[in-house]
Amino acid sequence: MIFVKTQRGMEYIAAQNIKELINDVKIEVRPAGYLGILIVHSGELEQVRQVPEVERAIPVLFEIESSLSGILEKAEEIVKAMGEFDTFAVRATRRGLKHRFSSMDISIQLGKRIQEMSGKDVDLNSPDKAVYVEVVNERTFIGILDGAEERRKYTPEKANSLRFFEKVSFVQTPYLENLKGAREIGERIGRNAQSFEIKELIIAPYGYVDAEELFEFLRxxxxxxxxxxxxxxxSYAREVRETKILVHDLFQTLRDKKRRKNVVIATDPTGKQISDVRDELKRAFERANEIVIFAGSRTGLPKGVLRLADFVVDLSPYITFPTELAIPVSLTAFLDIYEEMKAERSEREQ
Known part of the structure; x- marks a missing residue:
C-alpha cells in the first residue's frame, strides 16, 4: 500500500495516470473526502513516483486504528524497520475532528519513544530517516522515507541566506505621489523587507514632504x-526575525552609516553594471559589519548620496524597475555575490 499526496484538485488526474502505469490497481481517491490524498493498494512505489502529479509517495508499513496509544505501540517495530540511521524526524498530519490528540502530540511522543529506543538524535531539517504518520479519521497510516527522498527547504549543502540579510540595512526614499498610491507602494515595500528578514528598513525622506502622503506611505x-x-x-519551523522600520533624514542617514566597516551601496542607473564591480564587492562584503543599500523612488537618489557611496550600481541596465521592486532586485543580486565570496573563502581555508 502507498499513501500518496498531491496538490489539491489533482487527485483524480493522478489516479488516472497511476492506473495507466499499473493495471487493475485499486485506488482510494480523496478518502473520507479529504483533498490531496490517495491510497494506492499496490507495492509499485517507483511506478507511482513516475507520475508528476504525485507530490509524495509514502510506502505504508502499518495501517492501524487512530489512537495515540496505538501509534506509540508501533514504536519498536518502526525502529526495526528504519534500519541504519543516525538522525530521524517524525512528520505527523492529523485529519479529523474527533481525535483526542493532535499532530504535535504524535510528533513529540512518538519521537521521544524512537529516541529512547534507538539512542539517535532528532533532526527536523536533514534527517537520515523520516517517519510519516498520516491520520485520516479512524485510519492511521505509518511509513518511512529515507532523508534523501525528501525534498527539503534546508540542507547542509545550502548556504543560509539569512546570514547575509541580517547584515543589510535598506534605505528607501518614500514614494509620495497621492494618498492611495503612497499607501499601496508602501505596503509592497514593507512586505518585501519583512520577506527577506533584513536587519532594518529605513524610510528616508529629504527636504519638505507632504505629511499626509508620508503618513499613508508609512501606514x-x-x-x-x-x-x-x-x-x-x-509557516516557518524556526524563529522569524522581525525587520525594524525606522524613519530618518536621508543625508543624516548617509552620514551615520558611513563608517569604517560598513559598505554603502547606492542603486542608480548612472552606476556601473554589477559585473564590473563584482570582485570589489566581494572584497567589501568580506570585511563588512553592515551592508547599507540606498534606493530612490520616483526622482532617484540625490547626487550627493551617489558621490559619497562606496559603490554606485546599476542593477538592470536600460531598464527602470518600479520602486517596490528595489528591495527584491537588490537583495537577490547582492546575495549571489555574497555567497560566491563565502564559497571562495571556504576554498582558501581548506
Missing part, C-alpha cells in the same frame, strides 16, 4: 510588514 509599510510577518510565523 502601508507597517501593514505590509505585519501581514508578511504573520504568514512567516505560521
Amino acid at each position: 502601508g509599510v507597517r501593514r505590509g510588514k505585519l501581514s508578511r510577518l504573520s504568514i512567516q510565523r505560521r
